[in-house]
Each structure stands twice: as structure tokens, then as C-alpha cells.
Amino acid sequence: MPNQQIARGVFLAAVALFFAVNALRYPIGTLAHAGPGLFPLLICAPLLIIALATIVQARLADPEPLQFSPRNIALIMASLIGFVIASEYVNVTVGIIVLVFVAGFAANSYSWVRNLKIAIGLIVVAFIFQRFLGLNLRLL
Amino acid sequence: MEVLNNLAFGFGHALTPENLLYCAIGCVVGTLVGLLPGLGPLATISLLLPLTYSIPTGGALIMLAGIYYGAQYGDSVSAITMKIPHASSIVACIDGYQMTLKGKTGLALFTAGVSSFIGGTVAIVVLASLAPTLGTIALKFGPTDYCALMLFGFFCVSFVTTGSLLNGMAMCLLGVLLGQVGTDLETGLERFTMGLPSLVDGVSLVSLALGCFGIAEITKNLDAKEERTPFNGKIKLMPTWPEFKRIIPSALRGSVVGSFLGILPGGGPTIAQFAAYGLDKKVSKYKDEIGSGAIEGVAGQAAADEAAARTSFIPLMSIGIPENAVMALMMAAFIIKGIQPGPNMIAKHPDLFWGLVASMWIGNCFLLLLNVPLVRFWLSVFKIPYNVLFPSILFFCCIGTFSINNSLHDIYTTAAFGLIGYIMMRLSLDPAPLMLGFILGPMLEEYFRRSMLLSRGSFLTFFEHPISATLLSILGLFIAWQIYATLKGRRTTLAPADPHAASG
Numbered sequence: 001m002p003n004q005q006i007a008r009g010v011f012l013a014a015v016a017l018f019f020a021v022n023a024l025r026y027p028i029g030t031l032a033h034a035g036p037g038l039f040p041l042l043i044c045a046p047l048l049i050i051a052l053a054t055i056v057q058a059r060l061a062d063p064e065p066l067q068f069s070p071r072n073i074a075l076i077m078a079s080l081i082g083f084v085i086a087s088e089y090v091n092v093t094v095g096i097i098v099l100v101f102v103a104g105f106a107a108n109s110y111s112w113v114r115n116l117k118i119a120i121g122l123i124v125v126a127f128i129f130q131r132f133l134g135l136n137l138r139l140l
Numbered sequence: 141m142e143v144l145n146n147l148a149f150g151f152g153h154a155l156t157p158e159n160l161l162y163c164a165i166g167c168v169v170g171t172l173v174g175l176l177p178g179l180g181p182l183a184t185i186s187l188l189l190p191l192t193y194s195i196p197t198g199g200a201l202i203m204l205a206g207i208y209y210g211a212q213y214g215d216s217v218s219a220i221t222m223k224i225p226h227a228s229s230i231v232a233c234i235d236g237y238q239m240t241l242k243g244k245t246g247l248a249l250f251t252a253g254v255s256s257f258i259g260g261t262v263a264i265v266v267l268a269s270l271a272p273t274l275g276t277i278a279l280k281f282g283p284t285d286y287c288a289l290m291l292f293g294f295f296c297v298s299f300v301t302t303g304s305l306l307n308g309m310a311m312c313l314l315g316v317l318l319g320q321v322g323t324d325l326e327t328g329l330e331r332f333t334m335g336l337p338s339l340v341d342g343v344s345l346v347s348l349a350l351g352c353f354g355i356a357e358i359t360k361n362l363d364a365k366e367e368r369t370p371f372n373g374k375i376k377l378m379p380t381w382p383e384f385k386r387i388i389p390s391a392l393r394g395s396v397v398g399s400f401l402g403i404l405p406g407g408g409p410t411i412a413q414f415a416a417y418g419l420d421k422k423v424s425k426y427k428d429e430i431g432s433g434a435i436e437g438v439a440g441q442a443a444a445d446e447a448a449a450r451t452s453f454i455p456l457m458s459i460g461i462p463e464n465a466v467m468a469l470m471m472a473a474f475i476i477k478g479i480q481p482g483p484n485m486i487a488k489h490p491d492l493f494w495g496l497v498a499s500m501w502i503g504n505c506f507l508l509l510l511n512v513p514l515v516r517f518w519l520s521v522f523k524i525p526y527n528v529l530f531p532s533i534l535f536f537c538c539i540g541t542f543s544i545n546n547s548l549h550d551i552y553t554t555a556a557f558g559l560i561g562y563i564m565m566r567l568s569l570d571p572a573p574l575m576l577g578f579i580l581g582p583m584l585e586e587y588f589r590r591s592m593l594l595s596r597g598s599f600l601t602f603f604e605h606p607i608s609a610t611l612l613s614i615l616g617l618f619i620a621w622q623i624y625a626t627l628k629g630r631r632t633t634l635a636p637a638d639p640h641a642a643s644g
Contacts, residue, residue, distance in 0.1 A: 004567060007567055008567040008569065011564075011567055012314070015314060015317070019317045019320075019332065022331075022332055026324075026331060027327075027329075030597055031592050032593060032595075032597030033593070033597075034588075034589045034593075035327070036326070036327050036329045036331055037331075039320070039585045039588060039589065040317060040331070040332075042588075043313050043316050043317055043320075046309070047310060047313040047314065047317070050306050050309055050310045050313070053306060054306060054307075054310070057306075060630070066567070067566060068566050069363055072359050072363055073359045073558075073562045076359050076558065077555055077558070077559060079531075079534065080355075080534065080538065080551060080554070080555040080558070081552070081555060083538055083551065084549070084551045087548055088548050096535065099531065099534060099535060100531045100535075103530065103531045103534055104527075104531065106359075106362045106530075107526075107527040107530070108527060109527065111527075114528065117528075118532065121532075122532060125535075126539070133191070134194075135539070135542075135543055
């Protein structure tokens, strides 16, 4: 298990460096006439310092393990992407079925009947949204 | 007298059937959301933001405000009955849940309801009298003062909400950077868009909020694999007269503390609850009972909670700077509706301001009427198993994102922020300061550039203006104190280890 605090420092440093490297590609200008790159660069500097301080602090403190279980987040992501693809190529009704049945794997127990009931309920809700709130959903 | 006049004007606006309906919807939805796990006020407000596009401005703001303080109340109900706080009612868990264990759930809920009402009422008086005054002071603020005020807010929020200044500041800065994505307003250059057309207008606020607060939260709850046991106990609501008499002084104390702490940057309901609870523990007549299920332990914090939730509107509406993440979202709602919150808002849109203030009191009555007698009905919400709830919340996140631009592809952005939000959560990084940074980021840049332009590139300008100089000096002292405390803390933890090492 990687150390949570070190992982946090590395994550923050990576974000700071990403923005800093990109900001350098834009005109910096002077302080009096700031270009588009100046302000992001000024923000990246303290962020990078915080990231480094976090890493240093982590070396001194007791390590905390990083708890990360990829299964549930992967299932949720898959269900969302499935919803978009199914809604785009078929229709939102199929999208809802895909969403509910894929996300259902992340639940404590898996039940076809329950998923079917949820999906029917949500299709009804989507119908109400389309009819009464004027939402542009392609249900059929 | 002028305040009364203005309030009467406000009530005239808030009491229209339409606005009453929006207020009621806001309170009901808010309470529901406060009760349910997996959706906090932040996620709900962002979920319903697109819906408010078609509602008239006054109604939309009244509804969103109702959601916010309704959620605060609903949260305390779940904290008292089942010891599960979702957003902020950590303090209600202590004495509230103890009272439930003693079989006094009804009394605790009644106390919380009545105290919230008292707290809300006091806060509205504060709001109505203070916001216009503060607004006139805010007119004297220059760009440097605004910059300093925002930085000050970042520090306070980081320190208060996350407890760790480093983590909180990192999230604020990250939020500011995310706010930079999109077209630069002064030069028209596209920044950090990575060539994606969907990012040209900047990161969508709704996607960010739903990803970080909706999807990440759902996944966290799924990881925890907890099954909640619904509350099945008896509820006897009406208190006896001696019990009722105990509520009042504590609630009034809580209201004052809450109203005050709600105004300060970084303040808000959570810190107000702790302060009110601490105060009751010191000065209450029944202080020995607090901690083991005393009425005072519930009344003070509930009043402070509601009071702070309402007075936190003061900095937003009078200065134009939101002091916490929820207020930052409210500010986004104002801006979507074409209203710039700030010193000119009250003068320019008196109907909106006074209507909103009056609607808060009406919302107070709604909450009391709806929630105290109907609390049994609300508790039945807990019987919905999470396995049914979470696919529905996911679906609503999709619909919320879709409805902004009628674009399915925006859901990819929401999913991406869900993943990022989940990673941040596993790294113990709190997304609330990120939200504040994200919304204030573009403003911070604009004011910074303006002050640099006026001073011809000299940083000294921040110390030449009295307001910004004061704020920055306080910040400097605060940071120095933090560094000193950290170093001292390290020395004391190392010191006992040293002799041991020497002897060993």
C-alpha cells in the first residue's frame, strides 16, 4: 500500500506542474500588464510549495496506507459512459437500463428484479421530465 | 423603522402564491436531501441549478435558499434519530442521539425544530439590519481589498472546514486553477483547454459539483458497505412546560453565537454549532447534564446552525464575496440570473433582497409546520434501501448535467470529475474549498490584474491600502502562528522519544 500522504503530495505536485508547464506556453507579460500566463503561474508556485511540504511532512510522520478500491468507481464510471453511449446511439430508455444494470453490480447484492423495478421507475420519471418540464430527452 | 418598512416590502414580494410555492418546494426538497445520504446541499443546489433557468429570478433564489436551510434542518433529524450526520450536524449527534437512547426522540426533534426557528428569526433580524450597512462600507473597497479579502476567505475556509491548512489551501488553489480553464477574458486566448471544444467556455460548474459531491460521495458510500437500520422508536413530540422553558435561553444564546459566526469569512453552520455547544457547556444552568442527553445540548447548537446558515448570506449580498462553498454556489446562481451580488445589489434589486430575507422567515414557518408534526413521515424516507437510491441519484446527476446544454457529452465531463473527486477523497482532500476557489478564481484574477495595473506592477500596493494591509497582516500572523505550532508540536512529540533512544 502506498503512503496516503506521499500520494497526496505527488498528486498536488503533478497538477501544479501540469498547469505551470502549460501556463509557460502563454504570454507572461509584466506585472503591470499581466499576460494570460502570469496569474496561473503565480498560483502554481504556492501549490507546488504545498505539495513539496506535504511530501516532506509525510517522510517525518507515521505512514498512513492509501485506501483505494478500484472496483466500485470503475463500475460507476462504466455505467455513466454506458448511459451516454446507449442514449446517443439508441435512446434514453436503453440508456437508463444500461445505467441501472451496470451500476447495480456495485451494490451489496445483485438482483435482476430490483434493477428492473428501478429502471421502470426512472423511465417514468424521465417521461415526466420530458412531458412536463420540457426536457429534450429522446425516450423512444 | 426603515428596516420594518423594508421587511414589509419584502413580505409583499415573498407572500405571492408563486413565491410561497417555490419556498415550500425548496424547504421540502432541502429537508429530503438533508435526510438522505449521498447528496449534500452542494450537490442538490447544483443539480437543481439548471431547473431554475426557467423560473423567475426571485422564485429561483427563494427556492435555492430554502434548499440550503432545509437541508441543514433535515441533517439534524438524521443525526438525532440515527447518529448519522451527512453534512454538518456532527454536534447534534452528541446530545440528540443520547436523548434518543433515553427514549426522548420526540422531545429532541421538537427542541431542534423550535430552536432552529428561534435561531432563524434572530438571524433574519441581523441580516435585515446589517447587510445594507455593510453594503455601504463595501463600496469603499478597491481591487486590492477584494484580493486580500478573498485570500483571507481561502485561509479561513481551509482552516475551518478541513482542519488542515495545507490540504485546504491546496484545494483552494486547485480550484482557482480549474477556474482558469477556458477563454481568458482580457486577451481572448484559450487557456488549458487541451484542444477540447467543451472546455472553451470553462469547466462547467454543475459538472464539477455533481462529480465531486454527487458521484464521488455515492462511490464512497458504496465502498463503506454500510446498511443503515431505520429508526422505529416511538416519538412523543409535545414537551412539558418545564422542558419547554429550558429550550428558550439556550436557543437564544445559540442564535447570537450563530448569527455572529455566520458572518465571518470561513464561518458557517458547522463552526457555529461547535461554538454554541461549547458555550452552553460553560454557562448553562444544566451544564453538568450536557453530553448525556440534555435539552440544552440540542437547542443551542440547532439554533446556531440555522442562524449561521442565514447570516452567511450577509457577506455574499453586501460585499459580493461568498464565505463558504455553499454560498459560492448561491453566487453562481445569482450570476446565472444576471445579478451581480455585491454592494450595489440591495440598491439595484431591493425586491430580490428583501423578498429573499422575508422568504427566509416564511421558510422558517414552513420548516416548523412541515417538520415537527410530520417527522414520522420524513423518517420513513430512511426505509428506502441505498441499493435503490444510488442508481436513481446517478440518473439525476446525468439529467442535471444534460439539461444545461442539452448535450449528452457533458456527462463525460461529470464522470471525469467524479473520478477525480473520488481520487481526491481517497487522498483526504476535501472538495468544498475547491468549489470556493473555482468560483472565486476568475474574480481573484481580475482584481489582481486590476490592482497590478493601477500600481504599475508594485506589490506594495497591497500594504498601502488600510483594509488589505490589515487583512494581510492578520494572515501573516496566522501563518507564522501555524508554523510555530507545527514546529512546537514536532518538538514535543520528539522530545519524549529522545531520552528513550539515548538509554536504549
